Amino acid sequence: MTARSAILDKYRATPRVTISDVADALGLTKSTVSRAMNGYSDISEATQLRVRRMAQEMNYQPLSHAQAIKTGRTRSLGLVLQLSDHDAHRPFLAEFLAGVSAGASTEGYTLTVASADSDLHMIDSFRNLLRDGKADGFILPRAMVDDPRVALLRDADVPFVLYGRQADPTGCCWFDIRGEDAMREAVGHLAALGHQRIGFINGGKRYAYAGLRMEGYLAGLADAGIAPDLTLTLQDAVTLEDGAQAGAQLLALHRPPSAILCAVDRVALGVYRAAEANGLKIGQDLSVIGYDGIQDGAAATPPLSTFEVDNRAAGDRLASLLIRRIRGEEPENLRETVAARFLDRGSTGPVPTEQ
């Protein structure tokens, strides 16, 4: 009851402490307080400290939309979701959003989410959010090879950060997980198990990650001294159905692969289905490795060996990088990549003898 009331008080009763309150409490003017809070050099160190301390004590925090009226910035990050790639998005979204909003809020930022069902609509979203000061910059999920969002925002000099990388890095910040390293490592695992014919089903070719993962696959083959066989690689598979179809296609080959590496977990689960249809047992007759670490993979039989991707952490990092970009840091210093962690869960095994 009293706890409840205390909370409610903060909801409205207390009229909120303003910059003038702080100024009065210190016998200063609000202009001085403002400049002190913003670290202007024409305010003495001593005064800055006094002001900050008092602000802390009085629990004063400038009202973002009051500052925005002059500065144009409202301390909020924009995220425009694309409906077109639903299926790809779904498993990630909740954790990703949690990460972004957490990362944003530790710096006093909030997250504004919009959605668009076409590229044109997306541009509109950007424009509206900027125009109305609902976003100071943008997080762009799923970098594409020739990304119209990048072209637009870069030229417009609007801060943004990519989840994924970009061939032309000019003006780009990003966070990414090194999927290419994962693919390379996966091929290494499979080769170590004796596999020589290792198929690769790549993801959506419009996305930047596809090229990288292909490189990783090829690098892995090179590491193992295996000559790449183009008939064993397919691309542009993102759904379970895609995977089932691609898997069937590979298994129908004259000399089918004994292992299939998939750039996407969902596709790997499709390969499960194809294997089942062919009477093959995953982990024995056919080895499969995926990438993403989705729940359904862990629940499959056998559990899918895959690479765990921490989308929550990714969101957190992206928010942090974008905020630094908004604050003026150079893009060159705002690029991070991390490794994915391999989860060896049982969908691989030694190459079957009776080939």
Place this chain on the structure above:
Amino acid sequence: MTARSAILDKYRATPRVTISDVADALGLTKSTVSRAMNGYSDISEATQLRVRRMAQEMNYQPLSHAQAIKTGRTRSLGLVLQLSDHDAHRPFLAEFLAGVSAGASTEGYTLTVASADSDLHMIDSFRNLLRDGKADGFILPRAMVDDPRVALLRDADVPFVLYGRQADPTGCCWFDIRGEDAMREAVGHLAALGHQRIGFINGGKRYAYAGLRMEGYLAGLADAGIAPDLTLTLQDAVTLEDGAQAGAQLLALHRPPSAILCAVDRVALGVYRAAEANGLKIGQDLSVIGYDGIQDGAAATPPLSTFEVDNRAAGDRLASLLIRRIRGEEPENLRETVAARFLDRGSTGPVPTEQ
């Protein structure tokens, strides 16, 4: 090139048309324009029209955070995601968000998303968003039976709208899909196929929907003249693993059910697994009906019969209702429910003869 430039112009070059620009263009003062835009009665109809027309023509739209400084409202809807119920959320989130943001933007509102990993943290989120004017009201996904968010926001007189219903409707607006009707209909379907022993695996009991769906299940039994058998009902299952376990439990009964109704698709897919483990063929030896309409259900073999839930539309409606609430409409008039659509897809069949 020229198209690009035009867009960029709107991004920044054009300094944005303000209320004074409109006033000057009409030979009025900005106070008149402001009141005209807001429909004050002390401005003549004629002038209001003139102003609105000109605003339209000049593409003027008041800057939300400039108004907020006086009004306290910034035309944005708040949504606080709870991390605890990840699994329940995941499949819905993308479409749901798309719906909400679309519904919001048609009324000139935007969507602010935050996340919380505990109830306490969630209250903090509410408070911060309100305090900083980042949300004028909230959408509360997944209504719970004794929902702390409702208690809080209701008492604080903050506008909110529920996805789901509430036993005590005081001050509550909501949108919901009548899961109870769906359950009732499902039981009817199964009974029509000859099933007499119909199991029911309910969802998370902390959620408001669970009670309703149980009622629907019982109503369906009553319709069919079947006496309810409590040993055939389980509850609190939300994940695939929960479903597998619950399914195994029901199938291990002395007199197992010939059909199992699940309040959640994911759980139904768990029942698939349990059936498989028991050597039962879904659709022949065991009938299963789910609820949600998730993709994985369509991809299962046999495709899961279920109820399609349009989360995008739900989000859209919720946004609309919340905005009306924010604008002052009474909660009593802001309650909507719609029916779910049954998808008969092949996981049901006549009751097997050799019982």
Place this chain on the structure above:
DNA sequence: CCTCTTGCCGAAACCGGTTTCGGTCCTCAC
């Protein structure tokens, strides 16, 4: 014809900040 409303709009204050522009006062060099 004069007052009293009423309708309609302008003037100015205000909201909570930021930023420009000066104005002290102190120090230091000459």
Place this chain on the structure above:
DNA sequence: GTGAGGACCGAAACCGGTTTCGGCAAGAGG
């Protein structure tokens, strides 16, 4: 002793809106 310069802060304008208050003209009523 004095002038210049720098450190530090106050005064006031400003941002783009909203809201209060008051004034003017037209119409109603006596």
